[in-house]
Amino acid sequence: MSNQVDPWVVANPEQARNLLAAVSYVGGYRRARGRRLVGLLAAMYFGGLRPAEAVGLVETDLNVPGQGWGSALLHRTRPSVGKQWTDSGETHDDRGLKNRLTEDVRRVPIPPHLVAVLREHLATFGTADDGRLFFSENGSVVPSSTYYRVWQEARLLALPPAVAASPLASRPYDLRYSALSTWLNAGADSTEVAERAGNSVEVLLTRHAKCLDGRASPTVESRTYCASTNEASCPNTEAPE
Numbered sequence: 001m002s003n004q005v006d007p008w009v010v011a012n013p014e015q016a017r018n019l020l021a022a023v024s025y026v027g028g029y030r031r032a033r034g035r036r037l038v039g040l041l042a043a044m045y046f047g048g049l050r051p052a053e054a055v056g057l058v059e060t061d062l063n064v065p066g067q068g069w070g071s072a073l074l075h076r077t078r079p080s081v082g083k084q085w086t087d088s089g090e091t092h093d094d095r096g097l098k099n100r101l102t103e104d105v106r107r108v109p110i111p112p113h114l115v116a117v118l119r120e121h122l123a124t125f126g127t128a129d130d131g132r133l134f135f136s137e138n139g140s141v142v143p144s145s146t147y148y149r150v151w152q153e154a155r156l157l158a159l160p161p162a163v164a165a166s167p168l169a170s171r172p173y174d175l176r177y178s179a180l181s182t183w184l185n186a187g188a189d190s191t192e193v194a195e196r197a198g199n200s201v202e203v204l205l206t207r208h209a210k211c212l213d214g215r216a217s218p219t220v221e222s223r224t225y226c227a228s229t230n231e232a233s234c235p236n237t238e239a240p241e
Contacts, residue, residue: 007211011169011178015159016045019151019169022158026150031137032125034150039121040134040142041151044175046114047072048183048197051172055142058131062118070115074198075105106198147172180204181211 011019020042027033043054053074064070110118121133128135134142151172155164169178176197183193184204194204205212 003207004210005177005181005208006167007181008167009169009171009174009177010181010211011174013182015169016175016178018158019154019175020045022154023150025157026153034154036121036125037134037142037147037150039117040147041172041175042114042117043072043110044172045179046117047108047110048176048179048193049074049108050176050198051144051147053198055132055134057133059122059127059133060131062133064110064115064118064122066119068112068115070110070112070118072108072110073105074108106195108196177208177211181208184208184212 020038023034023038023041025034027035029035040054043049043057044051047054049057049072057072057074061073061075062070063072118133127133128139132141136142136146148171155169159168169175180193180197184190190201190205194201197204199207
């Protein structure tokens with residue numbers, strides 16, 4: 001099927017971590033062109049968020065405690081559609097969640113590593129005037145072209161030349177694909193992964209069919225965090241109810 005995820009684009013946990021680390025080096029420290037986007041891209045991988053969901057995150061939607069698991073309440077997306085297609089005349093539309101009613105909310109547990117990344121981002125950059133976590137230097141919504149260019153530069157820093165020339169994680173959206181495939185292969189329950197991802201189970205398994213290599217049945221929180229971080233202590237790590 002044409003909408004199935006190509007296994008060649010799926011980054012393993014080590015590759016994903018190296019890529020996210022490389023983002024912080026893009027554009028130099030002072031201007032922080034890459035540093036201000038680390039949390040955005042980390043949310044796509046460690047949280048499995050769609051790019052438009054990550055762009056739309058606001059501080060009041062987050063629970064990011066000093067330690068342990070946090071959560072995000074997703075109800076808003078900021079897709080880039082072009083000025084001619086929005087009522088406001090802005091490049092980014094302001095919508096509800098994909099494939100859901102406008103008022104629907106999706107709770108996404110976020111692992112300790114992503115909690116730490118988001119807390120650091122807030123401490124360093126604060127928020128835009130409307131509470132958005134991620135914004136350009138002038139406070140506007142981050143264009144998809146901006147984080148795409150930063151991502152391409154990060155790939156050249158993080159990956160060997162032959163791998164950088166391959167389809168591996170060639171787009172920021174591939175971080176989400178990498179997350180969902182990793183979670184499923186780690187044994188997370190497909191129903192829980194689908195709910196977290198905002199997909200139906202059928203769509204989830206069909207789309208990632210080529211990326212699956214056998215599953216068990218542990219809790220989704222412990223397995224997803226473990227799979228994404230490769231931490232030795234993961235077998236006993238579970239998110240709170």
